[in-house]
Structure formats: C-alpha cells, structure tokens
Amino acid sequence: MAFISNGTTILDAGAFSASLGSKVHIKTLTASSSATLSFVDGSDGVVLDSTYPIYLFKFINMHPSTDNVAFQYNGSTDGGSNYNITKTSTAFIAYHKEDDTDTALYYETGNDLAQSTSFKSLVLGIGNADDEQCCGELTLFNPSSTTFVKHWISHVPSHSYQSYIYDWRTAGYMNTTSAVNAVQFKMSSGNIDSGKIKLYGIKDS
Numbered sequence: 001m002a003f004i005s006n007g008t009t010i011l012d013a014g015a016f017s018a019s020l021g022s023k024v025h026i027k028t029l030t031a032s033s034s035a036t037l038s039f040v041d042g043s044d045g046v047v048l049d050s051t052y053p054i055y056l057f058k059f060i061n062m063h064p065s066t067d068n069v070a071f072q073y074n075g076s077t078d079g080g081s082n083y084n085i086t087k088t089s090t091a092f093i094a095y096h097k098e099d100d101t102d103t104a105l106y107y108e109t110g111n112d113l114a115q116s117t118s119f120k121s122l123v124l125g126i127g128n129a130d131d132e133q134c135c136g137e138l139t140l141f142n143p144s145s146t147t148f149v150k151h152w153i154s155h156v157p158s159h160s161y162q163s164y165i166y167d168w169r170t171a172g173y174m175n176t177t178s179a180v181n182a183v184q185f186k187m188s189s190g191n192i193d194s195g196k197i198k199l200y201g202i203k204d205s
Contacts, residue, residue, distance in 0.1 A: 023056065026199045031192035033065065039199050040080040041181040048181055050144040052201030056137060057183070059156065059197055062126070063133040066190030068161040070121035071134055075143075075150070075174050076182035083184045084117040089172025091121075098163040108168075115175065121188065122154045123168040127161030133195065134158035136168075143180035150174040 027046050029037045039057075041048035048055060062071055074083035091111040096103045111121050123134050136156030143150050153171045160166050174180060185197060 022202060022204055024052070024201045024203060026055075026201055028196055028198045031062070031195045031197075034192045036184050036186045037192065037197050038080055038182060038184040039197075040076075043080075046199065047201060048143060048183065048199075049179070052203055053142050054202035055140045055143060056200040056202060057140070057185075057197055058200070059134065059136050059138075059185075060195060061133045061135060062195035062197075063193045064126050064128050064187045064190055065193040066187065067128040069126055069128075069190060070124045070188035071126060071156065071158075071185070072119035072121050072188055073138065073183060073185050074117075074119045075180045076184070077176060077178040077180055078182075080182035080184070083119070083182070085174045085176055085180065086115055086117050087113050087120055087172055087174050088115055089113045089120055089170055091168065091170040093169070094167045095160075095164045098165075102164070111170070113172065119186065119188075120170070120172065122170055123156040123158045123166065125160040125162070125164075125166060126158050126187075128193070129161070132159040132161065140180070140183070146177055146179055149176065150180050 031037055039046050039048060075085040076083045089112050091108040093108050094105040113120060126134050134156050138154040141151045151173045156168045158166045
C-alpha cells in the first residue's frame with residue numbers, strides 16, 4: 001500500500017520514492033520599523049555554516065518607510081561585527097508601467113559593483129504607499145568555503161513609487177575565501193516598515 005501526500009507518492013512497498021524536505025526552514029525574521037534584519041550563524045537559532053551547501057533567503061512583502069529606496073544586502077566574515085565584504089556584481093531589469101505607456105529591458109549599469117564593499121542593492125525604487133513593496137529571493141552558494149569566492153543570485157520583483165512593476169535580476173560574488181557567517185538586509189534609507197525574510201538551507205544539493 002502506498003502513502004501519498006498532495007499527489008506525491010512518499011512511501012511505496014516499504015521504500016521511500018520521493019525526496020523528503022530538501023529545503024529546510026531555518027529562521028524567519030519579521031520587520032517592524034526595523035533598521036536592519038540580520039542572520040548571524042549561531043545566534044538565535046540561525047544556521048549559516050557548512051551544514052548546507054546552499055542557503056536561500058525569501059523576501060515577503062518588504063515595505064519601506066521611505067519612498068523610492070533600494071532593498072540591499074551585505075555579508076560578514078566576523079559574525080556580524082562588520083558587513084563590508086568586497087563584491088563584484090551585475091544587474092538587469094525589465095519593467096512595465098501600469099497604464100501601459102512605458103516598457104523596457106536593459107542592463108542596469110548604475111547598479112553593478114566592481115570590487116566594492118558597499119551594500120548591494122537587489123532592487124531600486126521601491127515605493128512606500130500602502131500597496132507598494134518588493135518580494136523575491138537571494139540564493140547564496142557554499143558560504144562556508146575557505147577555498148572559493150561566494151557566488152549569489154537574486155530575483156526581486158517590486159511595485160515602484162511610479163506605478164511600475166520592476167523585475168530585477170542580479171548576480172555576483174563576494175570576493176573572499178573566508179567563510180561568510182552572517183548576512184544583513186536593509187533599505188538604502190529609512191527603516192524596513194514591515195515584511196518577513198525566511199532563511200532556508202538546501203540539503204543534498
């Protein structure tokens with residue numbers, strides 16, 4: 001007799017036939033007029049070490065207190081004492097205005113980094129009206145490596161302050177062979193008024 005969950009056969013004839021829980025929830029942080037949200041390995045139940053080869057951050061309804069701002073991140077190699085890792089990145093966007101008067105797809109030269117320790121903007125121009133925010137994800141590969149630089153990719157759609165939908169795609173690497181053991185998120189100006197960030201570990205990957 002087979003055990004079936006949500007249309008997927010989990011157990012059949014005594015053998016497991018599906019991958020069980022390759023994405024493991026680690027921690028959810030909820031913003032409430034928060035200057036920053038930080039995930040620090042070993043702090044408050046956060047795991048960001050060699051336990052998983054890939055870590056996934058999910059952004060849910062990140063709403064800024066200030067209009068027309070960027071949602072940003074940076075990493076740390078010293079447990080969150082400093083968020084200033086050198087990064088090189090690239091970015092491109094597609095956008096479409098609500099009234100259908102303006103569309104584009106292009107490389108965003110003003111939002112790439114070349115060996116910069118600045119916070120990396122994952123999306124620009126988020127509005128602070130009641131219905132404006134951004135959602136998306138950031139994937140960080142093998143942050144505990146002491147051999148390789150740390151690659152990452154992100155995909156963040158947003159409702160902008162000018163009634164556009166922006167679809168931001170960014171990628172890059174943190175140029176360090178030290179283990180990255182903390183990641184911090186913030187707005188470029190003002191607080192994160194509300195929103196949630198969920199951290200997952202991807203196992204067996």
